[in-house]
Amino acid sequence: MLNKSLGIIFLIIVILSQIFLSACSPDRQDNETLRLYVQAQAAYGAGQFSKAAGLLKDCGDFPPALVLRGKSLFLSDEIDDAEKSLRRVLRLKPESPEASIFLARILREKNKDTEAEKLVQAVISGDPQNIRALRLLADLSADKGEAGKAAASAFLDRAIEASSESALVFIDRARLRWIGGNAQGALDDLNRARLLLSHESPLSGSIKKLEDTIVSAMALNSQEAES
Numbered sequence: 293m294l295n296k297s298l299g300i301i302f303l304i305i306v307i308l309s310q311i312f313l314s315a316c317s318p319d320r321q322d323n324e325t326l327r328l329y330v331q332a333q334a335a336y337g338a339g340q341f342s343k344a345a346g347l348l349k350d351c352g353d354f355p356p357a358l359v360l361r362g363k364s365l366f367l368s369d370e371i372d373d374a375e376k377s378l379r380r381v382l383r384l385k386p387e388s389p390e391a392s393i394f395l396a397r398i399l400r401e402k403n404k405d406t407e408a409e410k411l412v413q414a415v416i417s418g419d420p421q422n423i424r425a426l427r428l429l430a431d432l433s434a435d436k437g438e439a440g441k442a443a444a445s446a447f448l449d450r451a452i453e454a455s456s457e458s459a460l461v462f463i464d465r466a467r468l469r470w471i472g473g474n475a476q477g478a479l480d481d482l483n484r485a486r487l488l489l490s491h492e493s494p495l496s497g498s499i500k501k502l503e504d505t506i507v508s509a510m511a512l513n514s515q516e517a518e519s
Contacts, residue, residue: 329357336360341367355385363394371398389415393424405432421454459485459495466502475506482506 328347335344345364351357358381365374375398381391392411399408409432415425430447433440466481482503489495 325351325354325357329354329360332357332360332364336364341365345370345373353380353384355381355388355391358384359388359391359394362391366394366398371401374398387418389419389422389425393422393428396428400428400432405435408432421450421457423451423454423458426451426454455488456493456495459488459493462488463495463499463502470502470506475510478506479503 328351332344332347335341335347341364345361345368348357348361348364351361358377362374362377362381365371365377375395378391378395378398381388382395385391392415396408396411399405399411409429412425412429412432415422416429419425426447430444430451433447434444436443462481462485466478466485469475469481470478482499486496486499489499
């Protein structure tokens with residue numbers, strides 16, 4: 293009976309601990325912060341970077357908002373404030389790839405290549421196919437003589453391979469959209485896949501074949517509708 297009581301007490305402690313940790317999580321925010329974050333996302337998407345940064349001026353310790361504010365400040369040429377916001381994110385969530393990549397870009401502009409490279413290497417260690425990180429690392433390596441140029445070429449080769457993987461995702465979704473009757477959506481996905489590939493990629497032929505099939509079917513359906 294005693295063991296059963298101790299087990300119940302232990303379970304209660306665990307549940308209360310989880311509730312406490314959840315309540316203290318930096319990602320947990322009030323409705324007002326979330327509302328401003330959504331507005332800032334819309335402003336950012338519309339290219340209104342200063343407005344997005346202003347909306348998130350008092351976003352507290354909400355990492356997604358701090359990342360968006362940092363990116364908005366960076367694109368508004370407010371480099372120093374952008375750096376502060378992104379460093380704040382990494383103190384809260386050191387594993388944030390988005391904050392790391394944008395902070396590395398800022399450090400690159402400030403000629404702090406060593407710190408920038410460490411940040412990007414950390415991103416790649418967790419996500420070896422992160423295309424933006426690979427491209428940035430290639431850029432950082434290119435200035436290091438012949439060995440650096442060789443390393444940069446290798447990083448870009450990896451980025452191309454990662455792009456091919458991303459293209460496959462769009463091709464797969466294009467097929468599903470085509471089967472599901474969404475021909476235009478399928479063509480949009482095929483266009484996105486094409487942008488990720490080099491002209492000599494074997495996948496280019498698959499894209500062209502599926503695209504021709506969809507376009508021909510759309511033309512046939514249009515003729516039947518008119519007759």
